[in-house]
Amino acid sequence: xSRVYNFSxxxxxxxxxxxKKASEExxxxxxxxxxxxxxxxxxxxxxxxLHTCKDRLRRLMNIPEDYExxxxxxxxxxxxxxxxxxxxxxxxxxxxxxxxxxxAIAQQKKLGKVNVIASSHDDNFTYIPKITKEDLxxxxxxxxxxxxxxxxxxxxxELPVHDGKLLVADLSSCILSEPTDVSKYDLIFAGAxxxxxxxxxTVVIIKKALxxxxxxxxxxxxxxxxxxxxxxxxxxxxxTIYIVGLVLEWIEEQIGGLEExxxxxxxxxxxxxxxxxxxxxxxxxxxKEDRSYTNIPFVTGDPELDKKFxxxxxxxxxxxxxxxxxxxxxxASLYNxxxxxxxxxxxxxxxxxxxxxIGEN
Numbered sequence: 093x094s095r096v097y098n099f100s101x102x103x104x105x106x107x108x109x110x111x112k113k114a115s116e117e118x119x120x121x122x123x124x125x126x127x128x129x130x131x132x133x134x135x136x137x138x139x140x141x142l143h144t145c146k147d148r149l150r151r152l153m154n155i156p157e158d159y160e161x162x163x164x165x166x167x168x169x170x171x172x173x174x175x176x177x178x179x180x181x182x183x184x185x186x187x188x189x190x191x192x193x194x195x196a197i198a199q200q201k202k203l204g205k206v207n208v209i210a211s212s213h214d215d216n217f218t219y220i221p222k223i224t225k226e227d228l229x230x231x232x233x234x235x236x237x238x239x240x241x242x243x244x245x246x247x248x249x250e251l252p253v254h255d256g257k258l259l260v261a262d263l264s265s266c267i268l269s270e271p272t273d274v275s276k277y278d279l280i281f282a283g284a285x286x287x288x289x290x291x292x293x294t295v296v297i298i299k300k301a302l303x304x305x306x307x308x309x310x311x312x313x314x315x316x317x318x319x320x321x322x323x324x325x326x327x328x329x330x331x332t333i334y335i336v337g338l339v340l341e342w343i344e345e346q347i348g349g350l351e352e353x354x355x356x357x358x359x360x361x362x363x364x365x366x367x368x369x370x371x372x373x374x375x376x377x378x379x380k381e382d383r384s385y386t387n388i389p390f391v392t393g394d395p396e397l398d399k400k401f402x403x404x405x406x407x408x409x410x411x412x413x414x415x416x417x418x419x420x421x422x423x424a425s426l427y428n429x430x431x432x433x434x435x436x437x438x439x440x441x442x443x444x445x446x447x448x449x450i451g452e453n
Contacts, residue, residue: 094409095108096409096410096411097409097410097411097430097433097434097437097438098411098412098430099410099411099412099413099423099424099425099426099430099434099438100411100412100425101242101243101265101286101387101412101416101423101425102242102264102265102283102285102286102291102425103285103286103290103291104285104286104287104425104427104429105427105429105430106289106290106335106339106429107339107342107346107428107429109342109346110335110338110339110342110429113338114334114335114338121137121141121334122137122140122141124137127331128141128330128331128334129330129331131330133324133327133328133330134324138330139322141330141333141334141337142163142322142323142324142328142333144337145333145334145336145337145340146161148337148340148341148344149161149295149340151344152268152340152343152344152349152350153268153271153272153274153297153350154271154274155274155297156274156275158299158300158301159274159297159298159299159300160297160298160299160300160303160315160319161295161296161297162295162296162297162298162315162318162319162323163293163294163295163296163318163323163328163329163333164293164294164295164296164318164323165292165293165294165328165329166294167283167285167291167294168192168262168264168281168282168283168294169195169199170294171262171281171294171296172195172196172199172200173199173200173202173203173313174313174315175196175200175234175236175260175279175281176199176200176203176204177203177309177313177314178302178306178309178313178314178315179233179234179258179260179279179302180200180203180204180233180234181204181233182204182205182231182232182233183204183205183206183207183229183231183232183233184200184204184205184206184207184232184233184234184236185207185209185227185228185229185232185234185235185236185257186200186206186207186208186209186235186236186237187208187209187210187211187221187223187235187236187237187252188208188210188211188212188213189211189212189217189220189221189237189238189241189244189246190212190217190238190241190243190244190246191241191243191244191416191418192238192241192242192243192262192264193236193237193238193262196236196238196262200236207229207232209223209227209228209229209235210222210223210227212246216244216377216418216419217241217243217244217246218244218246218377218378218379218382219246219378219379219382220246220247220248220249220379220382222252223252223253224253225253225255228253228254228255228256228257232257233257233258234254234257234258234259234260234278234279235252235254235257235258235259235260236260236261236262237251237252237259237260237261237262238261238262238264239261239262239263239266240263240264240265240266240384240385240386240387241265241384241387242264242265242286242384242386242387242425243387243389243416243418243419243423244378244389244418244419245376245377245378245383245384245387245388245389245423246378246379246382246383246384247266247382247383247384247385247386248382249381249382251276258278258279258302259276259277259278259279260277260278260279261277261279261280261281262281262282263280263281263282264281264282264283264286264287265286265287265384265386265387265425265427266287266384266385266386267280267282267287267288267295268287268288268339268340268343268350268353268428269287269353269354269357269385269386269427269428270350270353270354270357270385271350271351271354272350274297277297278298278299278302279296279297279298279299279302280296280297280298281294281295281296281297282294282295284332284336286386286425286427287386287427287428288336288339288340289332289335289336289338289339290332290335291332292329292331292332293328293329293332293333293336295336296315296318298315298319300319302315303315303316303319304316311325312325312326339428339429343428347428353428356428356432357385357386357426357428358385359432360385360426360430360432360435361383361384361385361386361388361426363432363435363436363439364388364424364426364435364438364439365383365388367439367442367443368388368390371442371446372446372450373392373445373446373449373450374390374391374392374442374446375390375391375393376388376389376390377389377391377419385426386425386426386427387423387424387425387426388423388424388425388426389415389416389419389421389422389423390421390422390423390424391415391420391421391422392421392449395420397449398415398420398421398422400449401413401422401445402414402422404441404445405422405438405441405445408441409437410434410437410438410441412425413438424438
């Protein structure tokens with residue numbers, strides 16, 4: 093068997109430790125005599141899996157007891173509308189930093205007033221716009237951000253001011269890559285398929301005080317429904333939750349927690365950025381202070397050469413490096429499961445490609 097280095101923005105690579113453990117338990121999980129995929133979500137065996145997963149996440153992220161952890165289907169796209177349907181009463185302030193906030197803006201406008209209080213659209217989302225408290229709308233209910241932008245490769249290094257406002261944040265592509273002070277947020281959501289596990293479940297971390305009775309909200313779109321039913325109002329994505337639990341176990345017991353994970357996250361990113369910045373062929377378009385640690389776009393400046401790069405990289409076992417169509421070029425997603433060896437292999441290939449093609453650019 094030959095494993096490739098998978099730089100996909102999501103669904104992304106998973107730790108081999110997790111895949112091997114899941115394969116060992118495929119036919120007999122936790123002594124049940126069956127696969128997790130076959131378990132009733134009402135069984136004690138699955139309830140143990142769910143609660144162990146929640147407990148690990150609370151422990152790893154140091155989530156305060158006044159926050160609820162929910163497991164919801166529908167991906168981040170469902171959260172664009174769920175956040176608004178549960179929290180939007182007067183208006184929402186949103187900072188537009190790319191594709192995912194643009195989609196959130198479009199969806200939330202269907203439910204009420206949306207104020208785009210800042211945007212980096214003017215420079216193709218290559219920076220994080222700064223705001224002051226004067227930019228916040230007086231009657232807005234919350235400030236909404238996407239903390240790490242997978243397509244454009246930007247990240248908030250400091251949270252924006254949100255005096256007197258709830259802070260709602262999409263952490264899909266940076267959750268668990270570093271410690272997070274959950275108490276600074278009111279609602280966090282993250283699709284699992286980048287840093288937490290396979291596609292199929294979204295983790296929501298929400299202040300319990302925001303879980304209110306509201307007969308106007310359909311049950312399946314009400315966060316309180318999930319909280320009241322331990323995320324099992326309907327059949328949850330059982331196997332995906334199980335894999336998320338294994339990923340959390342890997343981070344906690346194999347890596348040593350989020351402080352250690354952060355060191356690896358920064359090491360991977362620094363290796364690749366240092367090479368790109370020293371290169372005569374490649375460049376990264378993002379404002380340096382706003383560069384993402386997990387999604388790194390780069391270009392040669394020649395679209396045809398970019399295509400050649402992606403093709404030859406794929407042949408060399410470095411897959412899913414094609415950049416998003418709105419940016420072009422290449423993009424390396426360095427999520428938690430990407431080993432340092434994968435980054436070393438990418439840089440080695442980039443250096444060889446540069447030596448062979450520098451005259452063509």
